[in-house]
Amino acid sequence: MALIELTDVTKRYTVGAQEIRALDGINLKIDRGEYCAIIGPSGSGKSTLMHLLGCLDTPTTGRVVIDGVDVSRASDGRLAEMRNEKIGFVFQAFNLLPKFTVLDNVELPMIYSGKSAKERRARAIAAVERVGLSERMKNTPLQLSGGQMQRVAIARALVNDPKIIFADEPTGNLDSKTGATILALFRELSEQGRTIVLVTHDNEIAANAPRRIVIRDGRIVQNADNWHSGLRAAPSPQEAHT
Amino acid sequence: MNLWNSFYTGLREILSHKFRSVLTMMGIILGVASLLTTFALVEGLAKKSREMLNSLGGVETIRVFKKEPPREQVHIADLSPGITIADAEALREHATLITAVAPVYEQSATLEHGEADYRYTIRGVWPEHVIVQNHKITAGRAICQLDLDEAAKVCVIGSRIVQELWPKDPNVQPVGQTILVNSRPFTVIGVLEHYESEDAKRARKEGRPVPPSRYGSRFDPYSRKNSTFLIPFTTMFFEFKSAGGIGSSGSSSPIPSFSSSKSNSSTKDDPGPNYRLDELAFHITDPQKMAEAQAEAHKILLASHRGIEDFEFENRVEWSEGIEKQNTQIKLVGGIIASIALIVGGLGITNIMLASITERIREIGVRRAVGAKGTHIFVQIIIEGTVLAVIGGLAGLVAAFGLLEIIEQATSGDSQGIVNTQAALASFIFAVVIGVVSGIYPAWQASRIPPIEALRYG
Structure with missing residues (x-):
């Protein structure tokens, strides 16, 4: 069974008298261990789709099933539990808490899953080491570079050992060289068997992922394997560095 | 979390x-x-x-005061002997909710010791006086029943009197010494505690000057209590109260009682023995039973006053409340x-x-x-x-x-x-x-x- 399964999902917003269809009849399956990119121009609905996949929001109609749990009508508390246990987020703006140290930031998800202080500390250290920042554990995010901040964010996404990692434009605020190292880290994680969903508007970045889902005006227009569609033929400039 | x-x-x-x-x-x-x-x-x-x-005796103390009899009793008011020692005896005898009765005779007298002499109010009391007035003895002993039976010339004195009579000797032990009361020798048998407010006590301990009382020295309850001079009730009667003239013994009975009050107005020239008390107070067993105790005392006193209601009670419950x-x-x-x-x-x-x-x-x-x-x-x-x-x-x-x-x-x-x-x-x-x-x-x-x-x- 698929890890993520969307059936006839729509999401509508009403802004004033106008109704906006952010998503319109989405059907999608993502399997365990897949690395896929959701790609589309801004306003296409890709962020809305990621919010639904990431249990940050619920659809207007249709079904969203994640790891066997139907979250389409789940309560706020249930969604929070899903985010906590099964999902890790990496954002474009990093979204670290500026007053907290690197370790404290990485510990944050575990605070809400009720792990003991000792276990939190141990796992946070392991996660920070995993992204190669063992030297910077006691620093605050403001003392780090953009790439390092994104690594902290990835460590935070990994620390609760989630089923899926969602990355929303993870390289958007980084220069291309640093972005490439971050993408390399994702590929590494993917090779270790994690399910990764990358949201981007950039074709070149999307080319990192074996599978691409192109979305436009709230509909999926292309859902294909990069290898089969031939886009893989020309390596991206980022790949040249890795 | x-x-x-x-x-x-x-x-x-x-x-x-x-x-x-x-x-x-x-x-x-x-x-x-x-x-x-x-x-x-x-x-x-x-x-x-x-x-x-x-310091004034707590809420358990009730005082008996003279009052004008009600209008319908005015014409027979003379039937009542007033507040006398007989009242005190009746209360001691019959009241069940009263632990101690304290009748007081008061008299102004000259106290002398060596060169020091002062005029003070001296008080003749029963042994129970100490309980009713919350007195504490620091040296010697209190007045006892034997002192009364013998009409002994003994006295218990307050700290201020010690200061006044021994002005040059702050550490004097007055117990056993003799002082003159209207020229009659009395032996000091006890000294009372120095009464003061908690503030004054603390100030004295810390060596600070004692703040002046806010009631003024004349009305300060502590100062008044420290000026206490107590002698046995009977001594007071025989020495100072039994006849108009000082020193003459007018009664044959050692303890004056209500029955002998008939002789009160026998002659016009000599007022004779004075049985009227200057103060009568009593201590009740339980402040919760204030009303019952007062009612009981009222009944007893009404009998000894021949039905004339020329007395009233004052308690501190209302004040305290x-x-x-x-x-x-x-x-x-x-x-x-x-x-x-x-x-x-x-x-x-x-x-x-x-x-x-x-x-x-x-x-x-x-x-x-x-x-x-x-x-x-x-x-x-x-x-x-x-x-x-x-x-x-x-x-x-x-x-x-x-x-x-x-x-x-x-x-x-x-x-x-x-x-x-x-x-x-x-x-x-x-x-x-x-x-x-x-x-x-x-x-x-x-x-x-x-x-x-x-x-x-x-």
Whole structure:
């Protein structure tokens, strides 16, 4: 069974008298261990789709099933539990808490899953080491570079050992060289068997992922394997560095 | 998310905005300080009143006073002998709710010792007098029944009399010495404690000058009590009261009784023995049974007064209740005013927290994204408010002591506050409750923000 399964999902917003269809009849399956990119121009609905996949929001109609749990009508508390246990987020703006140290930031998800202080500390250290920042554990995010901040964010996404990692434009605020190292880290994680969903508007970045889902005006227009569609033929400039 | 973590987070949030937090807490600090100060000052006043009440014999003491008989008895008022020793005897004999009866004969007399001589009011008393007037003996012994039976020329004296009669010798032991009372030698058998207010006692111990009494030396109850000069009741009668002329013995009975009062107006020239008491007081067993004891005494005295109601009782229950009632009222009014200050402090917390939520909306979004539920956010904000209130409350308690010290200095020791744990705890808990309540609205607001909006913000 698929890890993520969307059936006839729509999401509508009403802004004033106008109704906006952010998503319109989405059907999608993502399997365990897949690395896929959701790609589309801004306003296409890709962020809305990621919010639904990431249990940050619920659809207007249709079904969203994640790891066997139907979250389409789940309560706020249930969604929070899903985010906590099964999902890790990496954002474009990093979204670290500026007053907290690197370790404290990485510990944050575990605070809400009720792990003991000792276990939190141990796992946070392991996660920070995993992204190669063992030297910077006691620093605050403001003392780090953009790439390092994104690594902290990835460590935070990994620390609760989630089923899926969602990355929303993870390289958007980084220069291309640093972005490439971050993408390399994702590929590494993917090779270790994690399910990764990358949201981007950039074709070149999307080319990192074996599978691409192109979305436009709230509909999926292309859902294909990069290898089969031939886009893989020309390596991206980022790949040249890795 | 455990409590300690929330507490820690709250503390960190407060520490990261030190100045703002102190300003926010100021309302709570001043509120708690004024609340506790009010309670403490009222408690100080109440304690002073209670001390004085106790020094006057406490609430168990009832005094009997002469009064005009009612109109329908005026024409037969002469039938009543007035308040006499017979009343005291009747009460001692028949009353069941009375533990001690204290009749008093008073007489002004000259006391002499060596070169010192003074005029004082001397009092002839029963042994029970010590109980009724709450006297304490520091040296020697009290007057006993044997002294009365023998009409012994002995006396028990107060500290001020010791000072006056032995002016050059502050460490004198007067017990066993002889003094002259209207030229008759009396042996000192006991010395009473030096009575003073708690303030005066403390001042003396610390070596500070004793503050002057606020009643003036003439009306100061302590000073009056220290001037006590007691001799046996019978001695008083035989030496000073038994006839108009000093020194002549007029009665054949050693203990005067009601039956012999017939001779009271036998001759016009010599008024004869005077049986009328100058004071009559008694001590009841239980202040709860004040009314019953008084009713019983009323019945007994009515019999010994031949049905003429020319006496009345005065007890200190009403006085004491008046004091307590007044204290409660001051406490209530002061408490309400101070509570308003505390509530304003709480509103300050609400205001600041609402502002800080807008500032921290991104943080809320991040916390939500990694799995915080709305309730987690709610609890976090509530705890932050509570931590502010707890710290503010503790600081307020400390500030209260400073405030009390300032007030004491400003009134040169006249207004002293007494901080009791109960009042401190009540003020503190009130502050914490205010803290929790003032966090509710901001916390509810914060917990309602949808995660995606919180993430998108800024």
